[in-house]
Amino acid sequence: AIKGVIKQYKTAPQSALISRLNPIIRGWSNYYSAVVSKETFIKLDNAIWQMLRAWTVSRCEKASHEKLRNYFRHETIKLSNGKERHENWLFQTKDGLHLFKHNWTPIVRHTLIRPDATPYDGNWTYWASRKGRAIDTPNRVAKLLKKQKGRCTWCGQFFTPSDLIEVDHIVPRSHGGKDEYKNLQLLHRHCHDDKTALDEEMMLYS
Ligand SMILES: [Zn+2]
The missing domain is CATH 1.10.30 (DNA Binding (I), subunit A)
Known part of the structure:
Protein backbone atom coordinates (compact mmCIF):
# COMPACT_ATOMS: atom_id res chain seq x y z
CA ALA A 1 0.00 0.00 0.00
CA ILE A 2 2.39 2.69 1.30
CA LYS A 3 5.24 1.52 -0.87
CA GLY A 4 3.13 1.63 -4.03
CA VAL A 5 1.81 5.10 -3.26
CA ILE A 6 5.29 6.52 -2.69
CA LYS A 7 6.40 5.04 -5.99
CA GLN A 8 3.33 6.36 -7.78
CA TYR A 9 3.94 9.86 -6.36
CA LYS A 10 7.61 9.90 -7.32
CA THR A 11 7.38 13.28 -9.04
CA ALA A 12 4.28 14.65 -7.29
CA PRO A 13 4.46 17.58 -4.86
CA GLN A 14 5.24 16.69 -1.26
CA SER A 15 1.83 17.97 -0.14
CA ALA A 16 0.04 15.60 -2.53
CA LEU A 17 2.02 12.64 -1.23
CA ILE A 18 1.31 13.55 2.40
CA SER A 19 -2.40 14.04 1.71
CA ARG A 20 -2.54 10.64 0.05
CA LEU A 21 -0.60 8.81 2.79
CA ASN A 22 -2.21 10.30 5.90
CA PRO A 23 -5.63 8.62 5.62
CA ILE A 24 -3.93 5.26 5.05
CA ILE A 25 -1.66 5.66 8.06
CA ARG A 26 -4.45 7.01 10.28
CA GLY A 27 -6.86 4.27 9.35
CA TRP A 28 -4.29 1.60 9.88
CA SER A 29 -3.20 3.06 13.23
CA ASN A 30 -6.73 3.25 14.57
CA TYR A 31 -7.67 -0.17 13.36
CA TYR A 32 -4.63 -1.89 14.79
CA SER A 33 -4.10 0.13 17.98
CA ALA A 34 -5.93 -2.60 19.88
CA VAL A 35 -3.78 -5.46 18.73
CA VAL A 36 -0.26 -4.42 17.89
CA SER A 37 2.51 -3.18 20.14
CA LYS A 38 4.25 0.16 20.23
CA GLU A 39 7.29 -1.54 18.69
CA THR A 40 5.31 -2.52 15.60
CA PHE A 41 4.19 1.07 15.10
CA ILE A 42 7.75 2.35 15.56
CA LYS A 43 9.01 -0.22 13.08
CA LEU A 44 6.43 0.84 10.50
CA ASP A 45 7.23 4.53 10.98
CA ASN A 46 10.91 3.79 10.49
CA ALA A 47 10.23 1.81 7.33
CA ILE A 48 8.12 4.65 5.93
CA TRP A 49 10.74 7.20 6.94
CA GLN A 50 13.39 5.28 5.00
CA MET A 51 11.16 5.20 1.92
CA LEU A 52 10.41 8.93 2.18
CA ARG A 53 14.06 9.71 2.59
CA ALA A 54 14.77 7.78 -0.60
CA TRP A 55 11.86 9.60 -2.27
CA THR A 56 13.42 12.93 -1.25
CA VAL A 57 16.95 12.01 -2.31
CA SER A 58 15.70 10.86 -5.71
CA ARG A 59 14.41 14.36 -6.46
CA CYS A 60 17.48 16.27 -5.23
CA GLU A 61 20.39 16.33 -7.65
CA LYS A 62 22.84 16.04 -4.83
CA ALA A 63 21.32 15.23 -1.47
CA SER A 64 22.55 17.32 1.39
CA HIS A 65 21.46 18.04 4.91
CA GLU A 66 20.08 21.41 3.79
CA LYS A 67 18.07 19.88 0.97
CA LEU A 68 16.65 17.18 3.20
CA ARG A 69 15.66 19.90 5.65
CA ASN A 70 13.33 21.31 2.98
CA TYR A 71 11.28 18.14 3.35
CA PHE A 72 11.89 17.08 6.95
CA ARG A 73 11.39 19.52 9.80
CA HIS A 74 11.43 19.91 13.56
CA GLU A 75 7.95 19.89 15.00
CA THR A 76 6.24 19.43 18.34
CA ILE A 77 3.07 17.40 18.02
CA LYS A 78 0.21 17.35 20.49
CA LEU A 79 -1.09 13.78 20.79
CA SER A 80 -4.69 12.76 21.38
CA ASN A 81 -3.89 11.84 25.00
CA GLY A 82 -2.67 15.40 25.64
CA LYS A 83 1.03 14.52 25.64
CA GLU A 84 3.54 16.30 23.43
CA ARG A 85 6.00 14.62 21.14
CA HIS A 86 8.99 16.33 19.60
CA GLU A 87 9.83 15.12 16.10
CA ASN A 88 13.27 15.87 14.70
CA TRP A 89 12.77 14.68 11.14
CA LEU A 90 9.08 14.98 10.45
CA PHE A 91 8.07 14.76 6.79
CA GLN A 92 6.46 18.19 6.47
CA THR A 93 5.92 20.91 3.87
CA LYS A 94 6.91 24.57 4.24
CA ASP A 95 3.26 25.34 4.96
CA GLY A 96 3.12 22.94 7.85
CA LEU A 97 1.30 19.98 6.29
CA HIS A 98 2.93 16.95 7.85
CA LEU A 99 2.81 13.20 7.69
CA PHE A 100 0.94 11.34 10.40
CA LYS A 101 2.91 8.74 12.34
CA HIS A 102 1.63 5.40 13.60
CA ASN A 103 3.25 5.73 16.98
CA TRP A 104 1.27 8.88 17.82
CA THR A 105 -1.75 6.62 18.28
CA PRO A 106 -1.98 5.29 21.81
CA ILE A 107 -2.06 1.52 22.05
CA VAL A 108 -5.40 0.35 23.45
CA ARG A 109 -5.65 -2.86 25.42
CA HIS A 110 -9.01 -4.52 25.75
CA THR A 111 -9.06 -6.21 29.14
CA LEU A 112 -12.80 -6.79 29.39
CA ILE A 113 -13.74 -10.40 29.88
CA ARG A 114 -17.17 -11.25 28.54
CA PRO A 115 -19.39 -12.05 31.54
CA ASP A 116 -21.08 -14.95 29.76
CA ALA A 117 -17.77 -16.56 28.86
CA THR A 118 -16.94 -19.97 30.22
CA PRO A 119 -13.21 -20.08 30.00
CA TYR A 120 -11.27 -23.07 28.99
CA ASP A 121 -11.36 -25.37 32.00
CA GLY A 122 -8.49 -27.78 31.56
CA ASN A 123 -10.58 -30.42 29.85
ZN1 LIG B 1 -8.57 -13.90 20.16
Whole structure:
Protein backbone atom coordinates (compact mmCIF):
# COMPACT_ATOMS: atom_id res chain seq x y z
CA ALA A 1 0.00 0.00 0.00
CA ILE A 2 2.39 2.69 1.30
CA LYS A 3 5.24 1.52 -0.87
CA GLY A 4 3.13 1.63 -4.03
CA VAL A 5 1.81 5.10 -3.26
CA ILE A 6 5.29 6.52 -2.69
CA LYS A 7 6.40 5.04 -5.99
CA GLN A 8 3.33 6.36 -7.78
CA TYR A 9 3.94 9.86 -6.36
CA LYS A 10 7.61 9.90 -7.32
CA THR A 11 7.38 13.28 -9.04
CA ALA A 12 4.28 14.65 -7.29
CA PRO A 13 4.46 17.58 -4.86
CA GLN A 14 5.24 16.69 -1.26
CA SER A 15 1.83 17.97 -0.14
CA ALA A 16 0.04 15.60 -2.53
CA LEU A 17 2.02 12.64 -1.23
CA ILE A 18 1.31 13.55 2.40
CA SER A 19 -2.40 14.04 1.71
CA ARG A 20 -2.54 10.64 0.05
CA LEU A 21 -0.60 8.81 2.79
CA ASN A 22 -2.21 10.30 5.90
CA PRO A 23 -5.63 8.62 5.62
CA ILE A 24 -3.93 5.26 5.05
CA ILE A 25 -1.66 5.66 8.06
CA ARG A 26 -4.45 7.01 10.28
CA GLY A 27 -6.86 4.27 9.35
CA TRP A 28 -4.29 1.60 9.88
CA SER A 29 -3.20 3.06 13.23
CA ASN A 30 -6.73 3.25 14.57
CA TYR A 31 -7.67 -0.17 13.36
CA TYR A 32 -4.63 -1.89 14.79
CA SER A 33 -4.10 0.13 17.98
CA ALA A 34 -5.93 -2.60 19.88
CA VAL A 35 -3.78 -5.46 18.73
CA VAL A 36 -0.26 -4.42 17.89
CA SER A 37 2.51 -3.18 20.14
CA LYS A 38 4.25 0.16 20.23
CA GLU A 39 7.29 -1.54 18.69
CA THR A 40 5.31 -2.52 15.60
CA PHE A 41 4.19 1.07 15.10
CA ILE A 42 7.75 2.35 15.56
CA LYS A 43 9.01 -0.22 13.08
CA LEU A 44 6.43 0.84 10.50
CA ASP A 45 7.23 4.53 10.98
CA ASN A 46 10.91 3.79 10.49
CA ALA A 47 10.23 1.81 7.33
CA ILE A 48 8.12 4.65 5.93
CA TRP A 49 10.74 7.20 6.94
CA GLN A 50 13.39 5.28 5.00
CA MET A 51 11.16 5.20 1.92
CA LEU A 52 10.41 8.93 2.18
CA ARG A 53 14.06 9.71 2.59
CA ALA A 54 14.77 7.78 -0.60
CA TRP A 55 11.86 9.60 -2.27
CA THR A 56 13.42 12.93 -1.25
CA VAL A 57 16.95 12.01 -2.31
CA SER A 58 15.70 10.86 -5.71
CA ARG A 59 14.41 14.36 -6.46
CA CYS A 60 17.48 16.27 -5.23
CA GLU A 61 20.39 16.33 -7.65
CA LYS A 62 22.84 16.04 -4.83
CA ALA A 63 21.32 15.23 -1.47
CA SER A 64 22.55 17.32 1.39
CA HIS A 65 21.46 18.04 4.91
CA GLU A 66 20.08 21.41 3.79
CA LYS A 67 18.07 19.88 0.97
CA LEU A 68 16.65 17.18 3.20
CA ARG A 69 15.66 19.90 5.65
CA ASN A 70 13.33 21.31 2.98
CA TYR A 71 11.28 18.14 3.35
CA PHE A 72 11.89 17.08 6.95
CA ARG A 73 11.39 19.52 9.80
CA HIS A 74 11.43 19.91 13.56
CA GLU A 75 7.95 19.89 15.00
CA THR A 76 6.24 19.43 18.34
CA ILE A 77 3.07 17.40 18.02
CA LYS A 78 0.21 17.35 20.49
CA LEU A 79 -1.09 13.78 20.79
CA SER A 80 -4.69 12.76 21.38
CA ASN A 81 -3.89 11.84 25.00
CA GLY A 82 -2.67 15.40 25.64
CA LYS A 83 1.03 14.52 25.64
CA GLU A 84 3.54 16.30 23.43
CA ARG A 85 6.00 14.62 21.14
CA HIS A 86 8.99 16.33 19.60
CA GLU A 87 9.83 15.12 16.10
CA ASN A 88 13.27 15.87 14.70
CA TRP A 89 12.77 14.68 11.14
CA LEU A 90 9.08 14.98 10.45
CA PHE A 91 8.07 14.76 6.79
CA GLN A 92 6.46 18.19 6.47
CA THR A 93 5.92 20.91 3.87
CA LYS A 94 6.91 24.57 4.24
CA ASP A 95 3.26 25.34 4.96
CA GLY A 96 3.12 22.94 7.85
CA LEU A 97 1.30 19.98 6.29
CA HIS A 98 2.93 16.95 7.85
CA LEU A 99 2.81 13.20 7.69
CA PHE A 100 0.94 11.34 10.40
CA LYS A 101 2.91 8.74 12.34
CA HIS A 102 1.63 5.40 13.60
CA ASN A 103 3.25 5.73 16.98
CA TRP A 104 1.27 8.88 17.82
CA THR A 105 -1.75 6.62 18.28
CA PRO A 106 -1.98 5.29 21.81
CA ILE A 107 -2.06 1.52 22.05
CA VAL A 108 -5.40 0.35 23.45
CA ARG A 109 -5.65 -2.86 25.42
CA HIS A 110 -9.01 -4.52 25.75
CA THR A 111 -9.06 -6.21 29.14
CA LEU A 112 -12.80 -6.79 29.39
CA ILE A 113 -13.74 -10.40 29.88
CA ARG A 114 -17.17 -11.25 28.54
CA PRO A 115 -19.39 -12.05 31.54
CA ASP A 116 -21.08 -14.95 29.76
CA ALA A 117 -17.77 -16.56 28.86
CA THR A 118 -16.94 -19.97 30.22
CA PRO A 119 -13.21 -20.08 30.00
CA TYR A 120 -11.27 -23.07 28.99
CA ASP A 121 -11.36 -25.37 32.00
CA GLY A 122 -8.49 -27.78 31.56
CA ASN A 123 -10.58 -30.42 29.85
CA TRP A 124 -8.05 -31.04 27.09
CA THR A 125 -9.96 -33.80 25.39
CA TYR A 126 -13.10 -31.77 24.94
CA TRP A 127 -11.26 -28.68 23.72
CA ALA A 128 -8.88 -30.55 21.51
CA SER A 129 -11.71 -32.27 19.67
CA ARG A 130 -13.17 -28.96 18.57
CA LYS A 131 -12.28 -27.82 15.11
CA GLY A 132 -11.73 -24.49 13.48
CA ARG A 133 -11.40 -23.76 9.81
CA ALA A 134 -8.00 -25.43 9.72
CA ILE A 135 -8.21 -29.18 10.02
CA ASP A 136 -5.82 -30.20 12.70
CA THR A 137 -4.98 -33.10 14.92
CA PRO A 138 -6.60 -32.87 18.37
CA ASN A 139 -3.23 -33.67 19.89
CA ARG A 140 -1.62 -30.60 18.39
CA VAL A 141 -4.48 -28.38 19.54
CA ALA A 142 -4.33 -29.83 23.05
CA LYS A 143 -0.62 -29.15 23.30
CA LEU A 144 -1.05 -25.56 22.17
CA LEU A 145 -4.01 -24.99 24.49
CA LYS A 146 -1.94 -26.14 27.41
CA LYS A 147 0.99 -23.95 26.39
CA GLN A 148 -1.27 -20.89 26.04
CA LYS A 149 -3.17 -21.72 29.26
CA GLY A 150 -6.45 -21.59 27.37
CA ARG A 151 -6.04 -18.07 26.05
CA CYS A 152 -5.88 -16.63 22.54
CA THR A 153 -2.43 -15.07 22.15
CA TRP A 154 -3.79 -12.31 19.92
CA CYS A 155 -6.51 -10.81 22.12
CA GLY A 156 -5.56 -12.39 25.44
CA GLN A 157 -9.11 -13.66 26.10
CA PHE A 158 -9.92 -17.18 27.21
CA PHE A 159 -11.33 -19.44 24.54
CA THR A 160 -14.94 -20.26 25.27
CA PRO A 161 -17.11 -23.10 23.99
CA SER A 162 -18.81 -20.86 21.43
CA ASP A 163 -15.53 -19.62 19.91
CA LEU A 164 -14.10 -20.85 16.66
CA ILE A 165 -10.43 -21.68 17.13
CA GLU A 166 -7.75 -21.96 14.48
CA VAL A 167 -4.10 -22.90 14.34
CA ASP A 168 -1.89 -20.07 13.11
CA HIS A 169 1.73 -20.00 11.96
CA ILE A 170 3.30 -17.17 13.98
CA VAL A 171 5.74 -16.47 11.16
CA PRO A 172 3.55 -17.15 8.11
CA ARG A 173 4.64 -20.00 5.89
CA SER A 174 4.71 -17.56 2.99
CA HIS A 175 7.40 -15.65 4.95
CA GLY A 176 9.42 -18.82 5.51
CA GLY A 177 7.83 -19.85 8.82
CA LYS A 178 8.13 -23.55 9.64
CA ASP A 179 5.39 -26.02 10.49
CA GLU A 180 6.67 -26.77 13.97
CA TYR A 181 5.31 -26.25 17.49
CA LYS A 182 7.34 -23.21 18.37
CA ASN A 183 5.93 -21.47 15.30
CA LEU A 184 2.30 -22.38 16.03
CA GLN A 185 -0.39 -20.74 18.11
CA LEU A 186 -4.12 -21.03 18.60
CA LEU A 187 -6.23 -18.00 17.78
CA HIS A 188 -9.89 -17.15 17.59
CA ARG A 189 -11.03 -17.25 13.98
CA HIS A 190 -11.65 -13.48 13.95
CA CYS A 191 -8.29 -12.84 15.63
CA HIS A 192 -6.67 -15.08 13.04
CA ASP A 193 -8.25 -13.00 10.28
CA ASP A 194 -6.91 -9.79 11.87
CA LYS A 195 -3.46 -11.26 12.19
CA THR A 196 -3.41 -12.48 8.61
CA ALA A 197 -4.45 -9.02 7.41
CA LEU A 198 -1.67 -7.50 9.49
CA ASP A 199 0.88 -10.00 8.16
CA GLU A 200 -0.06 -9.06 4.61
CA GLU A 201 -0.01 -5.37 5.37
CA MET A 202 3.41 -5.67 7.01
CA MET A 203 4.70 -7.37 3.91
CA LEU A 204 3.47 -4.50 1.73
CA TYR A 205 5.00 -1.95 4.04
CA SER A 206 8.40 -3.56 4.21
ZN1 LIG B 1 -8.57 -13.90 20.16
